Amino acid sequence: MSQxxxxxxxxxxxxxxxxxxxxxxxxxxxxxxxxxxxTLENQTPFWNELWRTHVEDxxxxxxxxxxxxxxxxxxxxxxxxxCYYVCPTGxxxxxxxxxVVVDEYKCIGCQYCVEACPxxxxxxxxxxxIQKAKEYYGNNTxxxxxxxxxxxxxxxxxxxxxxxxxxxxxxxGGARVFGCLDDPNSEVSILFNTGQAxxxxxxxxxxxxxxxxxxxxxxxxxxxxxxx
Amino acid sequence: xxxNKVGMLKTEVKNRMNTEKKVAVAVISIVLILxxxxxxxxxxxxxxxxxxxxxxxxxxxxxxxxxxALMATGSSIVNSVYTIFGYKGPNxxxxxxxxxxxWFSLSTIFSAxxxxxxxxxxxxxxxxxxxxxxxxxxxxxxxxxxxFFGLMLVIELFYMILVESWDLLKKIKYLxxxxxxxxxxxxxxxxxNLGEVFGSLISMPAWYGPWLALYFIMSAIxxxxxxxxxxxxxxxxxxxxxxxxxxxxxxxVYLISIPVYLMYLTWIIVSAxxxxxxxxxxxxxxxxxxxxxxxxxxxxxxxxxxxxxxxVYGYMKKSSWAAITAAVLLIxxxxxxxxxxxxxxxxxxxxxxxxxxxxxxxxxxPTGLIMMFIGAWILWPSLYALGALIFPLEEGEKPKxxxxxx
Numbered sequence: 073m074s075q076x077x078x079x080x081x082x083x084x085x086x087x088x089x090x091x092x093x094x095x096x097x098x099x100x101x102x103x104x105x106x107x108x109x110x111t112l113e114n115q116t117p118f119w120n121e122l123w124r125t126h127v128e129d130x131x132x133x134x135x136x137x138x139x140x141x142x143x144x145x146x147x148x149x150x151x152x153x154x155c156y157y158v159c160p161t162g163x164x165x166x167x168x169x170x171x172v173v174v175d176e177y178k179c180i181g182c183q184y185c186v187e188a189c190p191x192x193x194x195x196x197x198x199x200x201x202i203q204k205a206k207e208y209y210g211n212n213t214x215x216x217x218x219x220x221x222x223x224x225x226x227x228x229x230x231x232x233x234x235x236x237x238x239x240x241x242x243x244x245g246g247a248r249v250f251g252c253l254d255d256p257n258s259e260v261s262i263l264f265n266t267g268q269a270x271x272x273x274x275x276x277x278x279x280x281x282x283x284x285x286x287x288x289x290x291x292x293x294x295x296x297x298x299x300x
Numbered sequence: 301x302x303x304n305k306v307g308m309l310k311t312e313v314k315n316r317m318n319t320e321k322k323v324a325v326a327v328i329s330i331v332l333i334l335x336x337x338x339x340x341x342x343x344x345x346x347x348x349x350x351x352x353x354x355x356x357x358x359x360x361x362x363x364x365x366x367x368x369a370l371m372a373t374g375s376s377i378v379n380s381v382y383t384i385f386g387y388k389g390p391n392x393x394x395x396x397x398x399x400x401x402x403w404f405s406l407s408t409i410f411s412a413x414x415x416x417x418x419x420x421x422x423x424x425x426x427x428x429x430x431x432x433x434x435x436x437x438x439x440x441x442x443x444x445x446x447x448f449f450g451l452m453l454v455i456e457l458f459y460m461i462l463v464e465s466w467d468l469l470k471k472i473k474y475l476x477x478x479x480x481x482x483x484x485x486x487x488x489x490x491x492x493n494l495g496e497v498f499g500s501l502i503s504m505p506a507w508y509g510p511w512l513a514l515y516f517i518m519s520a521i522x523x524x525x526x527x528x529x530x531x532x533x534x535x536x537x538x539x540x541x542x543x544x545x546x547x548x549x550x551x552x553v554y555l556i557s558i559p560v561y562l563m564y565l566t567w568i569i570v571s572a573x574x575x576x577x578x579x580x581x582x583x584x585x586x587x588x589x590x591x592x593x594x595x596x597x598x599x600x601x602x603x604x605x606x607x608x609x610x611x612v613y614g615y616m617k618k619s620s621w622a623a624i625t626a627a628v629l630l631i632x633x634x635x636x637x638x639x640x641x642x643x644x645x646x647x648x649x650x651x652x653x654x655x656x657x658x659x660x661x662x663x664x665x666p667t668g669l670i671m672m673f674i675g676a677w678i679l680w681p682s683l684y685a686l687g688a689l690i691f692p693l694e695e696g697e698k699p700k701x702x703x704x705x706x
Contacts, residue, residue, distance in 0.1 A: 120352070120354070122354065128653075130654060130655075132654065132655065141654070143653075143654065154501070154502060154503065157434075157436040157437065158436070158437050158438065158439065158500075158501075159434055159437055160429045160433075160434055160437040160439040160440035160442075160443065161425075161428040161429055161431075161432045161434065161440075162432040162433075162434045163428075163432075178428055178432060179422075180420050180421065180422045180423075180425045180426060180428055180429070181420050181421020181422050182419075182420045182421075182439055183357040183358065183420075183421075184437070184438075184439050184497075186357045187357055187358060187501055187503060187504060187646075188501050188502075188503050189503055190502055190503035190651070192651075195354055196352060196354065196357070196421065198348070198352055198421070199348045199349070200348070200349060200352075217422075218421050218422065272653065272654075273652060273653075276502055277502075278502075
């Protein structure tokens with residue numbers, strides 16, 4: 073049995089030019105398993121409470137029309153990523169699958185991309201963080217020099233031939249769906265193309281490849297705190 | 301005969317005292333420059349191991365950098381009144397200070413460069429910007445324009461020094477004007493691009509928009525005139541005619557630039573009122589919230605209204621103290637306005653994420669950044685003083701050593 077077999081169920085075994093993710097908000101129970109998985113997979117600086125993905129807890133509306141929503145957040149892997157365009161050294165790159173990554177050796181730490189990201193998905197992985205990571209992970213540290221860090225859909229760390237991020241593999245409620253947007257039969261494509269998966273802040277014009285389904289909350293969910 | 305000897309002796313003693321005074325100033329300047337660089341580097345090292353202020357990625361270093369960059373480039377625009385538009389003063393007084401003005405621009409930009417270099421996390425990899433230049437990045441263009449600006453200022457200063465002794469340069473028609481125009485082009489390019497470094501970010505609604513470049517240009521003219529008038533006054537405080545000219549000239553620059561600056565500021569605030577829901581909270585805090593005392597007290601009253609009154613007095617009465625006080629207040633107000641402009645939108649950072657979210661982070665710069673900042677402030681007058689001592693900046697003064705030195 074090959075090492076990647078356990079993940080074959082995700083069916084993301086073929087290369088793709090546009091990976092995407094859909095988050096089914098109603099299926100997220102706020103257990104933070106995805107955060108833990110991501111933290112271990114990508115050695116994010118949890119000691120500074122900085123994450124590649126985290127889950128926000130919202131209480132929307134007023135009683136009796138109030139509701140609690142868990143909203144997982146991560147890099148939106150934009151089609152037109154502002155962080156990519158502002159990077160002065162070309163450290164932020166768009167690689168196979170349309171995934172936005174950071175070349176840590178090229179990053180000079182000007183943090184222009186941190187300012188430019190409209191979703192607050194980037195943070196500085198500092199010299200101190202690298203030292204701290206060595207304490208936790210020994211010689212298996214994946215961050216070598218200080219740089220700006222962000223979610224890469226586990227581009228570097230996912231097991232071979234699976235193309236499935238750690239958060240998706242771990243999600244207990246199946247709230248996170250990952251797949252190829254080029255394949256019209258993939259679940260993400262269907263959710264994208266039928267308009268069930270909505271883009272957050274579409275007026276920014278960045279073309280997020282991470283979208284949200286409010287599912288059974290649709291109709292009950294009221295955007296402006298209680299009034300239609 | 302005896303009287304003649306005594307007179308010669310007196311002159312010699314005076315010259316020697318002058319030389320000793322100059323050597324002392326030069327030594328102090330060099331020591332201060334080394335101290336400034338040392339403090340900057342120590343601050344940078346300290347910043348690496350200090351707890352990071354993640355909520356405000358662009359802190360005091362970026363504020364200081366913007367402030368010095370605007371002052372240097374603004375000074376260059378003020379210089380263009382002489383170099384391009386040909387205003388020499390009623391009795392040619394401007395000729396006596398123009399080289400000091402150009403040196404002021406050049407020496408001031410070093411403080412900006414110090415802060416911007418040490419402010420990035422890996423300053424020794426700075427050359428990657430030029431090596432892997434990304435055309436769409438405003439910061440990449442900033443590096444290119446700064447290089448061009450610095451180079452053109454060096455060329456302009458060297459030209460002004462060399463032309464005193466090289467007749468060949470005088471014969472090349474329009475060379476001086478061509479250099480001056482290139483300096484102004486570089487200056488405008490730096491300003492416009494600096495405005496867009498902030499103004500092109502959709503993630504920061506309070507910065508976003510095309511107006512920031514214009515705001516920076518007006519702010520730069522005020523700061524540049526104020527800065528150079530202060531420094532030139534220190535060098536030329538014994539020349540009463542020149543002091544009268546400077547009081548009138550710089551007061552005039554303030555009286556032209558302050559109302560235009562105020563007009564832009566009003567326009568920005570009015571635009572913010574009609575803008576997206578993510579913009580107004582920042583200006584609301586500035587105008588009526590916790591930042592209101594700083595905005596109304598320091599930025600508007602101390603930084604603009606009192607300087608206007610002083611400039612009117614300085615212009616009418618040719619009063620040096622009024623012009624100098626106006627310059628000091630303009631610098632204080634100018635710095636605080638850059639602080640508010642850069643820090644406040646990061647502290648509040650309003651954005652819509654299901655509902656309108658406004659963070660309330662209270663920024664205080666870490667010790668490392670404060671040290672870098674103090675280093676840049678020490679470097680600013682020290683470098684200027686050293687240059688004023690080693691370069692022949694007086695009118696008609698010819699270089700004696702290594703083509704460009706006194």
